[in-house]
Amino acid sequence: MSGGRRTRGRLLFVVVPQVYFLSHRLPLALAAARDGWEVHLATAPGEGGDEITRRGIVLHRVPLHRAIASPVQELRSLGALVRLCRALRPALVHAVSVKGVVLGGVAARMLGIPAVLMKGGMGTAVTEPGAANRLARVAIRAGVRVGLGGRAALVVYNPDEADEVASTGWMRSRTLVVAGSGVDCQAFHPTPEPPPPVTVTLPARMLRSKGVEDFVAAARLLAARGVRARFVLAGGADPGNATAIAPGELEGGRGRGWWNGWATAPTCPPCWRAATWCAFPAAARRACPRRSPRPRPRAAPS
Incomplete structure (x- = not known):
C-alpha cells in the first residue's frame, strides 16, 4: 500500500549516478507511479x-561505485543490493x-x-584500450552472463550493443533494441533557423x-582557414569518467568565436535554440540515448 491505495507492486530502479x-x-519512473x-x-x-x-520516489542509498572498483568493494555493493531487494521484495x-x-x-x-x-552504452572498459580495461572486460562479460540469466530481459540502444551482449552467449530473442530514451515533444518542436554566424x-x-578533442581540433582548423562559425561545447564535466577532460584543458578557446565554452544541463535549452548544426564526433561506439544520429527537422525547446 502507498498513500492509502493499493499499488501494482514495488518497482526498484538501480541507477548510478543519480543525475542519470x-x-x-x-x-x-513517474509514469510507473501514475x-x-x-x-x-x-x-x-x-x-x-x-x-x-x-516526486514521491523512495530513495535508498547503496554503496555503489560508478567506476569499476576493487572486487571486495563490488561484492559489498552486490551484498547491499541483495539485502535491499530481500527487504523490499520488488515485483520488478x-x-x-x-x-x-x-x-x-x-x-x-x-x-x-x-x-x-x-545497458546504456558500451562503457569505458569496453571501448578504451589498456591492460586494466582488458581485465575489466573479462569481469564485465562474466557478470553480464550471470546478470542476464534467470527472469531478465535486456534493452539496448543500438545493434552494436546487442551484438556485444550476444557475444557473451546471451539470447538475442530476449534483447530489445530501442532508438533512445525519448524526447518530450511538448518541450521540443521546430523553431526558426538562428541568425548567422553558423553555430x-x-x-x-x-x-x-x-570526441570532444576532435571537435575542438576541427574548430581550430576551420578558424585558421577563416571560416566564420561558432563551435559550442554544450555539456558538463564528468570527473568520475576515465576519459574526462579537465576544464582547464579547454579554457584557451573562450571568447575566440570557435569555441564558446560549455553549458551544464540546466542551460542546454538555450544552446539548442542557438544551434544551426549538431555534431556527434564520438570516438567510440556510443548509445546516443538522448540524441538521434538520423537527419530530422530542426527542433529546439520552447
Whole structure:
C-alpha cells in the first residue's frame, strides 16, 4: 500500500549516478507511479536526493561505485543490493548501465526477481584500450552472463550493443533494441533557423570518448582557414569518467568565436535554440540515448 491505495507492486530502479536517473529515467519512473507502482530508487550515497523524494520516489542509498572498483568493494555493493531487494521484495527490478546490469541483474537473479536491464552504452572498459580495461572486460562479460540469466530481459540502444551482449552467449530473442530514451515533444518542436554566424554544437559530457578533442581540433582548423562559425561545447564535466577532460584543458578557446565554452544541463535549452548544426564526433561506439544520429527537422525547446 502507498498513500492509502493499493499499488501494482514495488518497482526498484538501480541507477548510478543519480543525475542519470533524473535526466534519463525520471519520466519512466513517474509514469510507473501514475500507473499504480510504488517506485524506489537505489543509487550511490553522497548526492542530493531532494528532487527524487519530492516526486514521491523512495530513495535508498547503496554503496555503489560508478567506476569499476576493487572486487571486495563490488561484492559489498552486490551484498547491499541483495539485502535491499530481500527487504523490499520488488515485483520488478529495472537496472541501468553496465554496472547496473551486472550488480542489479545478479541480485535479481539470486532472489528470483524479474528484471528489465538497460545497458546504456558500451562503457569505458569496453571501448578504451589498456591492460586494466582488458581485465575489466573479462569481469564485465562474466557478470553480464550471470546478470542476464534467470527472469531478465535486456534493452539496448543500438545493434552494436546487442551484438556485444550476444557475444557473451546471451539470447538475442530476449534483447530489445530501442532508438533512445525519448524526447518530450511538448518541450521540443521546430523553431526558426538562428541568425548567422553558423553555430555548430556538440551536446555531450566533456570526455575524450565523446570526441570532444576532435571537435575542438576541427574548430581550430576551420578558424585558421577563416571560416566564420561558432563551435559550442554544450555539456558538463564528468570527473568520475576515465576519459574526462579537465576544464582547464579547454579554457584557451573562450571568447575566440570557435569555441564558446560549455553549458551544464540546466542551460542546454538555450544552446539548442542557438544551434544551426549538431555534431556527434564520438570516438567510440556510443548509445546516443538522448540524441538521434538520423537527419530530422530542426527542433529546439520552447
